[in-house]
Structures are given as structure tokens and as C-alpha cells.
Amino acid sequence: MKDFGFKPVRPNVIDLATVQNRTWTDILRLHPEMRSCISCGACAAVCPNNNELTKMSVRRTIIELRHGLPLTSEWQNCQMCNRCSLVCPKGLNTRSIFFRLNTFEALNDHNQTNAEPTNRK
Amino acid sequence: MITPDNFNIFVIPFTLGMTFVIIWLLATIVRLWRHMPQADRRRVRHSILTVSTLRAAGEIVAEVLIHRRIWKRNKFLGYMHMSFAFGWFMLIVVGKFESLTYTGNHFNPIWYPLFFKFFVPGEHEFFLSAFFTQAMDLWLALILSGQILAFVKRRMPGRTIGIRPRHTAVNRAALTALWFIFPLRLAAESVTAGIHGGGGFLTGTIGQAIAGAPVLDSLFMPLWWAYSISLGVFFVLIPFSRYFHIPVEGFLILARHWGVSDEATIRTLETLACSACGMCLRVCPRAQGDAPRMQPVYFIERLRAGRDNDNDVWGCLGCLRCEEVCPVVVHSTQIRMARKMQAVPQRRPQPAPAPVPQARQGVDVALFAGCMGKLTPGTKAAMNRILQAAGLAYAWVDEDEDLCCGRPLRLSGRTGEAQARMDRLKTALLALNPRVIVSTCPICYNMIRAAISARPVLHHTDFVAQLIDEGRIAVGRSAQTLTYHDPCELSRMADISSRPVSTLAKVGTLKQPDECGRESHCCGGALGGLAVAGHERTRLMTATADYLQRPGAQTIVTACPLCKKSIAQHAATPVVDFAEAIAKSLKTSSINQ
Numbered sequence: 208m209k210d211f212g213f214k215p216v217r218p219n220v221i222d223l224a225t226v227q228n229r230t231w232t233d234i235l236r237l238h239p240e241m242r243s244c245i246s247c248g249a250c251a252a253v254c255p256n257n258n259e260l261t262k263m264s265v266r267r268t269i270i271e272l273r274h275g276l277p278l279t280s281e282w283q284n285c286q287m288c289n290r291c292s293l294v295c296p297k298g299l300n301t302r303s304i305f306f307r308l309n310t311f312e313a314l315n316d317h318n319q320t321n322a323e324p325t326n327r328k
Numbered sequence: 329m330i331t332p333d334n335f336n337i338f339v340i341p342f343t344l345g346m347t348f349v350i351i352w353l354l355a356t357i358v359r360l361w362r363h364m365p366q367a368d369r370r371r372v373r374h375s376i377l378t379v380s381t382l383r384a385a386g387e388i389v390a391e392v393l394i395h396r397r398i399w400k401r402n403k404f405l406g407y408m409h410m411s412f413a414f415g416w417f418m419l420i421v422v423g424k425f426e427s428l429t430y431t432g433n434h435f436n437p438i439w440y441p442l443f444f445k446f447f448v449p450g451e452h453e454f455f456l457s458a459f460f461t462q463a464m465d466l467w468l469a470l471i472l473s474g475q476i477l478a479f480v481k482r483r484m485p486g487r488t489i490g491i492r493p494r495h496t497a498v499n500r501a502a503l504t505a506l507w508f509i510f511p512l513r514l515a516a517e518s519v520t521a522g523i524h525g526g527g528g529f530l531t532g533t534i535g536q537a538i539a540g541a542p543v544l545d546s547l548f549m550p551l552w553w554a555y556s557i558s559l560g561v562f563f564v565l566i567p568f569s570r571y572f573h574i575p576v577e578g579f580l581i582l583a584r585h586w587g588v589s590d591e592a593t594i595r596t597l598e599t600l601a602c603s604a605c606g607m608c609l610r611v612c613p614r615a616q617g618d619a620p621r622m623q624p625v626y627f628i629e630r631l632r633a634g635r636d637n638d639n640d641v642w643g644c645l646g647c648l649r650c651e652e653v654c655p656v657v658v659h660s661t662q663i664r665m666a667r668k669m670q671a672v673p674q675r676r677p678q679p680a681p682a683p684v685p686q687a688r689q690g691v692d693v694a695l696f697a698g699c700m701g702k703l704t705p706g707t708k709a710a711m712n713r714i715l716q717a718a719g720l721a722y723a724w725v726d727e728d729e730d731l732c733c734g735r736p737l738r739l740s741g742r743t744g745e746a747q748a749r750m751d752r753l754k755t756a757l758l759a760l761n762p763r764v765i766v767s768t769c770p771i772c773y774n775m776i777r778a779a780i781s782a783r784p785v786l787h788h789t790d791f792v793a794q795l796i797d798e799g800r801i802a803v804g805r806s807a808q809t810l811t812y813h814d815p816c817e818l819s820r821m822a823d824i825s826s827r828p829v830s831t832l833a834k835v836g837t838l839k840q841p842d843e844c845g846r847e848s849h850c851c852g853g854a855l856g857g858l859a860v861a862g863h864e865r866t867r868l869m870t871a872t873a874d875y876l877q878r879p880g881a882q883t884i885v886t887a888c889p890l891c892k893k894s895i896a897q898h899a900a901t902p903v904v905d906f907a908e909a910i911a912k913s914l915k916t917s918s919i920n921q
Binding site for chain 2: 237238240253255256258286287288289290292293294295297298299300302303306309310
């Protein structure tokens with residue numbers, strides 16, 4: 208290919224149709240209401256684990272799950288305290304996600320299959 | 329000895345069924361005994377010949393036969409259950425003595441007392457024979473009157489008990505067999521009386537009325553066969569249906585009185601002793617909606633069949649209203665807890681970081697708001713005002729860092745990790761070296777109370793009430809009207825319900841709803857509802873908020889941050905914490921003394 212002095216960059220778009228997203232599908236099967244999450248971040252704002260010592264973000268985890276990305280937030284710190292659910296403007300039982308993540312054996316698969324997402328820089 | 333005088337081939341179905349159920353029951357008890365820890369076995373052996381056995385016997389009569397707890401809840405249901413249990417028991421006992429008196433032989437075959445009228449038809453003179461005949465008819469009449477009520481109940485559940493449980497096929501089959509037993513006995517004995525004479529006020533009268541009818545002879549054997557078969561079918565179905573509670577409940581009461589402490593044994597006995605009566609259905613907040621059923625009656629039914637599902641284990645809010653009304657006192661929440669621990673991978677807890685060193689040591693009061701307390705800063709401010717007014721040195725243990733009592737993790741089945749959180753909290757609390765530990769959250773209060781015995785642990789309602797009683801703070805009464813909502817963890821779990829109410833009566837007029845105290849409604853935000861859908865929770869919150877606004881008070885008062893947040897979201901009436909209601913009424917002279 209002729210060198211034009213620049214390279215085409217792959218668009219930073221996640222094609223949800225091609226993403227293997229078993230964890231999110233499993234969560235939706237049990238909690239279909241999670242579709243209506245608007246990612247407002249109220250949950251993350253009140254989360255006791257969203258601080259200097261333990262970096263956990265409810266909102267970030269939900270977005271990563273949705274997009275089939277590896278979970279970078281330290282969701283294991285969730286202590287199930289229910290604060291996120293009480294402040295959710297959509298009235299969702301947000302904490303059920305972390306409760307399910309803990310029980311899912313599929314989570315290992317999730318992190319393996321999505322460890323190197325091909326379509327994300 | 330088996331002779332034609334005391335044996336006929338038709339007794340075989342009953343005898344087989346009876347033998348089967350006795351063997352099954354013994355096998356169940358032996359299996360439980362063998363799985364019981366050594367210490368509990370020793371305890372049972374030491375308790376058998378003590379007064380506790382007598383107490384247990386008294387309770388067995390009161391609960392298994394008379395059904396006292398059901399009487400207290402619902403006279404209609406109480407009579408129905410008593411007529412079956414007590415009536416049938418007396419039929420067996422009196423029948424045994426009748427056959428014993430007649431033959432003078434202690435070792436009559438097992439079927440002989442039951443089919444006594446078949447083997448000894450007509451009138452016979454023996455000791456107390458007239459009494460026995462009339463008594464047997466009386467007990468039969470008692471059972472049949474209960475059966476008529478049971479029929480009415482099944483036809484119009486709404487008028488009698490509210491919600492009626494939907495039973496599984498095997499339970500329905502057993503019920504059908506049970507319903508055939510006593511009418512068939514009546515028919516068989518009446519026909520016998522019609523042919524041979526005799527019989528009491530019931531069977532004798534019917535016998536006289538139908539005497540001489542040509543069909544009697546052809547009905548005689550089929551009716552006795554049918555009676556025996558219905559008994560046999562019922563007995564064979566007992567171990568697989570809810571009727572296993574009849575023999576097991578007695579053992580459960582004995583185990584409790586003998587001090588058996590092994591969780592697994594008691595939970596297994598409770599699972600088998602659940603009579604699936606459906607009392608829990610009427611009070612369960614989740615029974616009203618269209619959500620899949622997970623009430624104790626259904627959960628335990630499926631658990632016994634090994635088919636309990638995700639919703640059964642995780643869909644319960646844990647408000648304990650069901651345990652409050654359960655006539656057998658089945659701790660279904662504990663049974664669910666055991667299932668949760670099986671369902672969740674138990675992780676090794678991470679070593680907890682050392683608690684943040686506390687500057688203030690040696691305070692009077694160590695306060696703990698808990699994770700939920702962070703969402704209700706009003707409670708914290710009110711407690712500050714009250715403690716300042718009382719002139720006590722205090723410190724909030726979770727001022728600088730988030731500490732957790734571990735209950736939420738425990739409820740999600742992760743007991744090991746929960747224990748690690750509790751240990752950390754315990755260290756932090758005791759590091760303050762307080763005279764008393766006070767929690768503003770009833771959930772944390774229950775956890776701390778169970779973990780710390782070195783210091784008195786109080787919920788803030790009790791603590792504030794004590795301050796008022798001791799005269800450390802003074803409150804003024806105003807014209808305001810209040811409705812107090814009892815949090816489940818405080819009223820039902822910690823049995824604190826009358827003191828907050830009497831304290832609030834000092835600052836205003838209380839307007840309580842019908843169901844309060846230990847029977848209070850669930851706020852819907854309960855910590856146990858891990859898998860309860862958001863819209864379902866909203867429905868529960870709205871329902872409870874509406875219920876609490878019905879008495880028309882100006883303010884709703886509660887004593888739990890979860891209840892406060894849940895109700896406040898859906899109530900037009902302002903919702904405040906107990907501490908806020910008291911702090912508002914503090915006499916100004918008592919502040920900053």
C-alpha cells in the first residue's frame with residue numbers, strides 16, 4: 208500500500224452484535240429491568256466502595272458489562288449494602304448485578320473471551 | 329393371635345399403609361439422630377427423663393392436637409384443625425381402650441380397634457360399653473363438623489381465610505384420600521348398625537333410619553373395603569405430602585425442649601413439620617403482586633421435593649412476618665439462609681486492612697450509623713443534638729471510613745466475608761473503649777448485639793428512651809400527630825416495639841395503623857430482597873407508604889434508615905427518624921447545659 212504519511216485508524220466503536228456477551232445476557236435473563244439503566248451514576252456516587260482505597264464504580268461496571276468489556280472496576284468489593292438501589296432514579300435493584308456476578312461461574316469465561324477485545328483501542 | 333374373629337382380608341390396605349408410614353417415620357428419625365452432633369445426642373439423653381419432656385408433652389397437646397396458635401389467629405381455622413387432629417387422636421385412643429376392654433387383651437392386632445365395629449357388630453354389654461359407643465360417635469361427629477368447615481373453606485376461601493395455597497398434585501391426592509376417610513367410616517358403621525343394630529347417637533340413628541333397606545347387605549363389604557383403602561392410600565402418601573407434619577411436629581417440639589442446638593437437625597425437622605397451612609401467604613408482602621410465588625409454604629414444599637428455584641431462595645425480603653404467624657414456628661428465613669450458603673461460592677475473605685486509628689478514645693457512647701446511615705444524615709444530626717443536650721462524650725465510629733456490620737453480605741450467602749467485616753467493626757468499636765455502643769440502624773444493632781458481649785449494645789430508640797427516663801434530656805409535648813412504623817429488624821427480630829411508641833407518646837399524639845408492632849408491614853426496601861425486581865419493590869414501598877398515611881398523622885416516624893428512605897420516596901407525609909422526632913421536641917433549656 209502506498210504510504211500517504213498517515214494510516215487509517217479503526218473506528219472506536221463497539222459492535223454489540225459481534226461481542227460475546229454472556230454475562231450481560233445472563234443478568235438480563237434474571238433481571239430484565241436492567242435494560243432501563245440510564246447510566247446516570249447516582250449509584251456510583253453513593254457507593255461506599257467508590258473511594259481512594261477501593262476503586263469500584265457501579266456505573267462503570269454496568270457499562271462494561273453491557274459492552275462486553277473486561278471488568279476493570281473492583282466490583283468484588285461490593286458489600287451488598289443496598290445504597291445504590293435506594294437512590295436509583297429508575298428504581299432498579301442495582302445491587303442484584305453484583306450479587307449475580309459473584310455467583311456466576313461464567314464470569315471467568317467472560318474475562319477470558321473479552322480479555323483482548325479486537326475492536327477497542 | 330390372628331383368627332377370623334379379628335382378621336378379614338379388607339384390613340390389608342390399611343395395615344400396609346400404616347406399617348409403611350411407621351417404618352418411614354422411624355427411618356427419618358434414626359437418620360436425623362445419626363447425623364446429630366455428639367453434644368446434642370448427649371443433651372437429648374440427659375433431658376429425656378426431666379421435666380422438659382413433660383413441658384414438651386404439654387406443648388404437643390396444645391399445638392399438635394388443639395392447635396392453640398391457629399386458634400389465636402383465626403377461630404374458624406383453629407376449630408377446623410382441632411376437629412381433625414384432636415378428634416382423630418381421641419378416636420384412636422378411645423377406640424384402643426374400647427377394644428382393650430372388650431377383649432381384655434393388650435395385644436390386639438393393629439387394625440382391630442379401627443375396624444372394631446366390623447368385628448364386633450351390634451350391641452354388646454361390657455364395661456363402659458355405652459360410654460365407648462357414644463364417645464366414638466362424638467369424636468366422629470367432631471371430625472365431620474371440621475370437614476364441613478374445610479369444605480366451606482375450599483369453596484369460599486375469600487370469606488374465611490383470605491388467600492388459599494395452591495397445593496401440589498401429591499398434596500391434593502392426600503387431601504382427597506383424607507376427605508374420604510371419615511364419611512366412609514360413618515357410612516360403613518351406619519350400614520353395620522343398620523344390619524346388626526347398635527351404634528351411638530350418630531351411627532345408631534342413621535342405622536335405624538336405613539334399617540331394612542335391601543341394599544344394605546350389598547353395601548356392607550364394599551364400604552369397609554373403601555374405608556380401609558382410603559386409610560391405606562392416605563398413609564402411603566403421608567411421607568410425600570404435607571401431612572408428614574402430623575407425626576414430625578411432635579418430634580420438632582421435643583427437640584426444641586430437649587435443647588437440640590444443631591442447626592441442620594432443627595431445620596430439617598422444621599422443613600418436614602411445615603403443614604403448608606398457608607398462614608404465611610396472607611401476611612407475605614410479596615403474595616399480593618403477580619410475582620412468582622416464593623412464600624414459605626411454596627418454598628418448603630419445593631425444597632422437600634428438591635426443586636426449589638432461584639426466586640425461592642433470593643426473592644424473599646426477610647421481613648419475618650411469616651415467622652410471626654407460623655403456627656409451627658418454622659424459621660423459614662433460616663432455612664432459606666442455609667440454601668443461600670449452598671448456592672453461593674464461599675470465598676476466602678481478604679485480610680481486612682487495619683482500622684483507622686481513632687483519636688478520641690474512652691468516650692461514653694460509641695455511635696454507629698452503618699452503611700445506610702450515610703444516606704440519612706438527618707438521623708446523625710439529630711443524635712448529635714440529643715447527645716450534646718445530654719452532655720455525653722460520644723464518637724461516630726464510622727465517621728472517617730466506611731465500616732460494615734456484614735449483614736448484607738451474610739444475606740447474600742457470603743458468611744465468611746461477612747464475618748471479616750464484622751471483626752473489623754468490632755475492633756474499631758472496642759478501640760474507642762466506650763461505656764455503651766449505640767447503633768442507629770436496627771440491622772447493625774442485631775449484628776453488633778450478637779457479636780459484642782463486653783459492652784452494652786443498644787439501638788438508638790432504646791438509648792434515647794433511657795436518656796429521657798433518667799432525666800438526662802427533657803422533651804416537650806406538642807400538638808403534632810405521629811404514626812410510628814415498626815422496622816422488621818427492630819420489632820420482630822429484636823422485639824423492641826412498645827418502648828419507641830411509649831417514648832413518642834411523650835412528644836406527640838400517636839395514630840397507629842391496625843397492623844403495627846410485631847405485625848407491622850414491610851417497607852419494601854428490606855436488605856434481604858437481593859433478587860426482587862425494582863418495580864416490585866416500588867409496589868411494596870407505595871403500598872406501605874399508603875398504609876401508614878391512612879391514620880392521617882402529620883408525620884411518619886420510623887427507626888431504620890432503610891425504612892425511612894423507602895417510605896419517604898413514596899409518601900406525601902414527611903417521614904422522619906425516631907431521633908429526629910425526639911430532637912425536634914427537645915426542651916431548649918436542656919440543650920448545652
